[in-house]
Amino acid sequence: MTSRNAAQDLPIAIVGGGFSGTLLAINLLRYGVKVALIERSSAQLAKGVAFGTRRPEHLLNVRAANMSAFPDDAGHFLRWMEFSDKDEANRFVPRLTYGVYLREALVEALAKAGPNAQIVNGEALSVDFGTDAARVGLADGDVLECRSVVLALGNFPPVPHPVLQGLPDGLYYPDPWDAPAVTGLDGLDHVLVVGSGLTAADVVLSLESSGFKGKVTVLSRRGLKPLSHAESGPVVAPVQDPDRRGSQLVREVRRRAAELGWRAAVDGLRPHTQNIWRRHSVTAQASFLRHLRPYWDIHRHRLAPAVAQRLEDLEASGRLRYVAGKLGRAEERGGRAAVSYHPRGESGTQVLEVDRIYNCAGPDCDLSRVDLPLVQGLLEQGRITGDAHALGVDVDHLGRVRGADGVVQDNLLAVGPITKGEAWEIVAVPDIRRQVWGLARFLADEHWVGGEGL
Numbered sequence: 001m002t003s004r005n006a007a008q009d010l011p012i013a014i015v016g017g018g019f020s021g022t023l024l025a026i027n028l029l030r031y032g033v034k035v036a037l038i039e040r041s042s043a044q045l046a047k048g049v050a051f052g053t054r055r056p057e058h059l060l061n062v063r064a065a066n067m068s069a070f071p072d073d074a075g076h077f078l079r080w081m082e083f084s085d086k087d088e089a090n091r092f093v094p095r096l097t098y099g100v101y102l103r104e105a106l107v108e109a110l111a112k113a114g115p116n117a118q119i120v121n122g123e124a125l126s127v128d129f130g131t132d133a134a135r136v137g138l139a140d141g142d143v144l145e146c147r148s149v150v151l152a153l154g155n156f157p158p159v160p161h162p163v164l165q166g167l168p169d170g171l172y173y174p175d176p177w178d179a180p181a182v183t184g185l186d187g188l189d190h191v192l193v194v195g196s197g198l199t200a201a202d203v204v205l206s207l208e209s210s211g212f213k214g215k216v217t218v219l220s221r222r223g224l225k226p227l228s229h230a231e232s233g234p235v236v237a238p239v240q241d242p243d244r245r246g247s248q249l250v251r252e253v254r255r256r257a258a259e260l261g262w263r264a265a266v267d268g269l270r271p272h273t274q275n276i277w278r279r280h281s282v283t284a285q286a287s288f289l290r291h292l293r294p295y296w297d298i299h300r301h302r303l304a305p306a307v308a309q310r311l312e313d314l315e316a317s318g319r320l321r322y323v324a325g326k327l328g329r330a331e332e333r334g335g336r337a338a339v340s341y342h343p344r345g346e347s348g349t350q351v352l353e354v355d356r357i358y359n360c361a362g363p364d365c366d367l368s369r370v371d372l373p374l375v376q377g378l379l380e381q382g383r384i385t386g387d388a389h390a391l392g393v394d395v396d397h398l399g400r401v402r403g404a405d406g407v408v409q410d411n412l413l414a415v416g417p418i419t420k421g422e423a424w425e426i427v428a429v430p431d432i433r434r435q436v437w438g439l440a441r442f443l444a445d446e447h448w449v450g451g452e453g454l
Contacts, residue, residue, distance in 0.1 A: 011036040011116075012443060013136050013146035015124045015374065018048020020416030020432050021152030022106050023069055027440035029113040036144055038136070040123035046106040048154050049177055051099035057205045058095045059304040061198060063233050065089035066430055067098065069105055071437050077101060090232050092304035120144065125373045127412075129383070134411055148411040148443070151384075151393065151401070155363035155417045155427075156370050161194060163327045164357060171337050172330075176358045182206045188355040189214040192339060195360035196220035196322060198301055201311060203358050204320060208310070216320050217352060219341060223324025226298050228308035229263075236264050241272040246284055249276070250292070266299050274431075277424035278397070282388045285424075289389060301428075325350075330357070363417070365391050383412055387421025395419050399439050410446075415439055 012028060014021045017039025025037045039045045044052045060067060064083055068076040080101050083089055110117045126137040127149055136144040157175045164172050173181045176199060191207065193200045196218045204216055218225070244252050257265035269276070277285065288296075303311070314320035324344035331338050337357055340349045367375060367386050378384040382404035387394040393414045395401050400408040415436055417427050425431050 010034065010133055010145055010147040011118060012148050012150060013038060013124075013134070013144055014150045014152055015136070016048075016152035016154055016416075017045040017119075018152065018154045018416075019051060019102065019429065020048075020154065020436060021150070022046040022048075022102055023433060024150060024152060024415055024436040024440060025117075026069070026105055026109040027437055028443060029109045029117055031440060031444035032116065033440075033444050034116045034118075035113075036118040036120055036146060038120040038122065038124050038138075038144070040121070040139075042121050045119070045121075046103040047099035050154075051095050051102060053095050053099075053202075055202075055206055055209065056094045056096065057209045057307075058202050059092045059307055060095055060098060061092070061229075061302060061304060062429055063089065063229070064091050064093055065233060067093075069102065069429075069433055071434050080104070086232075092229070092306065123374075126377045127374070127383070129411060148413065150399075150439075151412070151414040151418065152416050153372070153375070153414075153418050157364060158195075158199075158359045159361045159364040159366075160369070161327065161359055161361060163330050164194070164359065167330055167332060167337055167357065171332060171335075171355075172357045172359070174359045176203050176360050181358065182210045182212075185210055185212045188212065190352070190354045191216055191356040191358065192337070192352060192354040193218045193358045193360050194220070194327065195362060196223065196225050197297065197360065197362060198226055198303070199362070200358075200360040201226060201303060201307060203360055204314065205307065205310060208314070214319070214355075216314070217323055217354070218321070219323045219325055219327070221324065221326060221344065222294050223322050223344065224294055224298050225311075225322055226301060226303045226308075228305050229302045231305050236267045238271075239268040241275055242269070245276075245280060246287075262299060270425075270430075273425040274423045278422075286389060300425075365420070367393070378412075383409070389421050391421040392418035393421075395422050397422060398442055399435070413439065413443075 011034035013036045014025055015038050017037050021037060025035045028035050064078060064081060068074050070076050078089055081093065120138070123139040124136050125139055128135045128137070133145050133147060134149050136146060136149065138144065160174060185207065191214065193203055193216060200218055207216065242249055242252060253265050253269070256268065311320060325341040328340040328342055328349055333353065336353050336355055339352045339354060342349050364370070367379060367384065384401055385394050385404045393401055395414050396408050399413045399415055399419060400410060401412045401414050402408050416432055420426050423435070426435060
């Protein structure tokens with residue numbers, strides 16, 4: 001058995017080495033806390049899926065000026081990029097460049113931390129919580145003893161679509177990030193993208209950059225598409241945390257949009273969005289998700305102007321079309337897929353024959369379907385449970401995970417997109433960097449209280 005004093009000398013284990021996990025590790029190491037960062041894919045260490053792309057056409061959706069990894073050093077990324085003027089600060093740089101930035105920041109933190117830092121290249125399969133320590137079981141049979149575990153699992157793969165599941169590999173790609181998804185394009189005439197958000201935009205651009213010359217149909221329930229950032233960064237006057245709720249808040253935002261423009265109205269809410277979400281009841285939150293979420297998403301999660309222009313050009317040429325409708329049936333027919341859908345607001349169905357289908361419907365947040373032994377094991381133990389809206393793991397405002405009994409656990413925490421049910425806005429770099437900075441301070445304080453001293 002590990003004594004309490006010995007347990008305080010154990011590392012904090014972070015499962016997942018993407019943006020959230022990497023940045024939490026860096027912040028903890030800055031406080032002198034021992035860390036073991038566990039990542040099963042060495043290629044995604046300090047990058048994750050979003051910043052692990054190797055495609056230069058995938059740009060950040062946030063200006064360089066707001067992409068520092070550290071909330072206490074707003075110019076960190078700009079200095080790393082050697083950007084010095086306003087025009088450069090307004091740029092939307094390739095995501096692969098940002099991945100290099102993150103990895104260099106991690107390497108620098110590791111060099112300074114010495115024996116306090118440990119990188120574990122492997123998959124965490126289980127966690128056994130003892131009275132004084134937790135033991136993470138790895139796929140190679142090793143066991144890592146730690147004092148607490150932080151889940152930084154990022155976004156899970158896309159929601160499986162039952163209509164498309166029966167189609168063969170090569171005709172249907174359930175995960176658009178699979179490497180073969182944009183290969184073998186010669187001879188393809190028409191492809192279907194299901195879902196119209198930022199991932200769909202990535203897929204369309206990747207197809208074009210890979211030499212695809214055919215047509216793309218983007219199908220979603222409402223036919224909405226992300227809007228564009230302005231060419232230069234908005235100057236938004238600080239606004240007080242709105243005290244209105246529900247429909248009154250919506251009316252207030254619309255009023256401000258009419259006065260200042262919709263971008264300024266939305267951006268003015270950014271410092272307060274999480275608090276606004278938390279003040280609403282579960283019922284009110286569910287109403288927002290059901291009725292307003294698609295419209296919020298296209299205004300809040302915008303495209304880089306260059307990306308938006310490329311998509312507009314494809315639309316104007318007739319090669320890209322956005323369609324509103326609901327999938328009905330899909331079957332293989334002579335090596336192609338025959339897909340029927342119900343157009344929004346119309347009766348009857350229409351049929352598309354396409355050479356390939358990509359699922360860009362967004363990450364699956366149903367924990368029961370997540371194909372990770374660690375997640376399934378924690379569910380079986382009752383250590384984790386889904387939040388009220390099935391957006392991810394149920395946590396409190398500090399990131400401590402609630403078990404199936406509703407009790408928060410000090411030795412099991414979570415960060416990043418899987419905490420969306422508590423914070424709502426927790427997928428972009430500016431939001432996650434604040435979250436991990438606060439969690440690092442909390443864990444470092446615990447470390448100090450435990451007798452380690454910083």
